[in-house]
Amino acid sequence: MRLSGRVSAAIEILTDFDARRVPLKTAMQDWARGARYAGAKDRAWISGLCLDALRRRASLVHAMDADSPRALVLGALRFVWGASADEIAALAAEEPHGPGALSAEEEEKLRSSRCGPESGQARAEAVPPHVAGDFPAWTTPMMVRAFGQRAAEEGAALAARADVDLRINTLKTTPEKALAALKAVKGEALPLLTTAARINAPDPREKVPAVTVIPAFNRGWVEVQDLGSQIAAAAAGAVRGAQVLDFCAGGGGKTLALAALMENTSQLYAWDRDARRLKPLYHRAKRAGARNLQIINPVTDKEALAALAGRMDVVFVDAPCTGSGVWRRHPDAKWRLAPDQLERRMKEQDAVLAEAARFVKPGGRLVYVTCSLFMEENEDRLAAFLEAHPGFARTRALDALAASGLLTKEGRAALARCETPDGALRVTPARISSDGFFVATLQWTR
Numbered sequence: 001m002r003l004s005g006r007v008s009a010a011i012e013i014l015t016d017f018d019a020r021r022v023p024l025k026t027a028m029q030d031w032a033r034g035a036r037y038a039g040a041k042d043r044a045w046i047s048g049l050c051l052d053a054l055r056r057r058a059s060l061v062h063a064m065d066a067d068s069p070r071a072l073v074l075g076a077l078r079f080v081w082g083a084s085a086d087e088i089a090a091l092a093a094e095e096p097h098g099p100g101a102l103s104a105e106e107e108e109k110l111r112s113s114r115c116g117p118e119s120g121q122a123r124a125e126a127v128p129p130h131v132a133g134d135f136p137a138w139t140t141p142m143m144v145r146a147f148g149q150r151a152a153e154e155g156a157a158l159a160a161r162a163d164v165d166l167r168i169n170t171l172k173t174t175p176e177k178a179l180a181a182l183k184a185v186k187g188e189a190l191p192l193l194t195t196a197a198r199i200n201a202p203d204p205r206e207k208v209p210a211v212t213v214i215p216a217f218n219r220g221w222v223e224v225q226d227l228g229s230q231i232a233a234a235a236a237g238a239v240r241g242a243q244v245l246d247f248c249a250g251g252g253g254k255t256l257a258l259a260a261l262m263e264n265t266s267q268l269y270a271w272d273r274d275a276r277r278l279k280p281l282y283h284r285a286k287r288a289g290a291r292n293l294q295i296i297n298p299v300t301d302k303e304a305l306a307a308l309a310g311r312m313d314v315v316f317v318d319a320p321c322t323g324s325g326v327w328r329r330h331p332d333a334k335w336r337l338a339p340d341q342l343e344r345r346m347k348e349q350d351a352v353l354a355e356a357a358r359f360v361k362p363g364g365r366l367v368y369v370t371c372s373l374f375m376e377e378n379e380d381r382l383a384a385f386l387e388a389h390p391g392f393a394r395t396r397a398l399d400a401l402a403a404s405g406l407l408t409k410e411g412r413a414a415l416a417r418c419e420t421p422d423g424a425l426r427v428t429p430a431r432i433s434s435d436g437f438f439v440a441t442l443q444w445t446r
């Protein structure tokens, strides 16, 4: 496809996204079905531009003084991808594929140096935090409650592209061997955990092969898993020989990290109330060499779950949430989120914590994790839980991480800066270049 055609396609997809409020992936797939002429490179370029436009939506609206998909795409080309106003004018006017010549107003905005979010102008000017931080205006009270004066800075870090993080699977290899294999894709060790590695964020203008095609991935040596998610799993602490229940196992990202932490000892149970979500875990566990895992099917094996009540050393709750911590990877979710959804998630979090607590044995531990940064889904939910369950007490998440054996000296220092006054952790892209996660550890003391 010609570049002008790709630009028009991005506008068409964002128009559909705004109209139907579907995930961007759905809008993209529906467009691709009617555009068989588009190759893999075209699709990567177009979806990369749409994602970047959504990452920076609020500051681009400010820069362009318009909220249309066309303004977003033109603004993203100029202020995120660094195209010149002349290049954009030529692409827009190109017949027959371009989206149509620029208006005088668009030209003026694209040439104006005051409006580039990239240049930091939007942040330096007296703009509201949601513009400087590129988050929805209605979430400002939550962002300010969690981060105070740093709300815009944290939001801006959540509006950047994310790197590809990998967890080295010690059930199958050693960090040394895996890192040697990852050299081929420019993978490097991350300093905070002994088993974490990273590949720089791919540029959507250059179609690079996914990491899942490299032999190290197919051999089960590495799993794609964000650093924040790896930290959350490691908060299960010392689990060798323990009975562990992953209560919201989903596709099993954290389950597999727990299996590695347990070194395949004792028994790890994976449960999710939605059987469809557990499906990928069967083949993922096989590839990863997790042999101590029992997946409990919620449709057929309810009794198997009931039998675990009061018997678990550790119950891991990776609760359903708004996903506000993973807006770098899913910027469409940031604009699809609505207040009623937040309310629903909070109710689910209360329910899931109460259900999961029944499986902890006396003296056992409960780990509560979300990939949301909002205190409403984290501190407030724990406070409500502790009021109703006075036998549980907070412990320091950092101590559990240290007990996992994965935390480096540098990691301990970096995570100490992410501690909340209650001893939980709130990791963020601004603080440690991970996705945003909240991690709290509790113990049943009486």
Ligand SMILES: C[S@@+](CC[C@H](N)C(=O)[O-])C[C@H]1O[C@@H](n2cnc3c(N)ncnc32)[C@H](O)[C@@H]1O
Pocket (backbone or CB within 6 Å): 247, 248, 249, 250, 251, 252, 253, 254, 255, 271, 272, 273, 274, 277, 318, 319, 320, 321, 348, 351, 352, 355
């Ligand atoms: C954040 S996702 C889990 C992601 C997964 N742990 C991973 O690392 O890939 C939350 C999961 O909680 C599940 N869930 C929601 N309410 C639940 C409940 N009451 N009991 C068990 N699972 C629940 C959802 O189906 C969803 O798969």
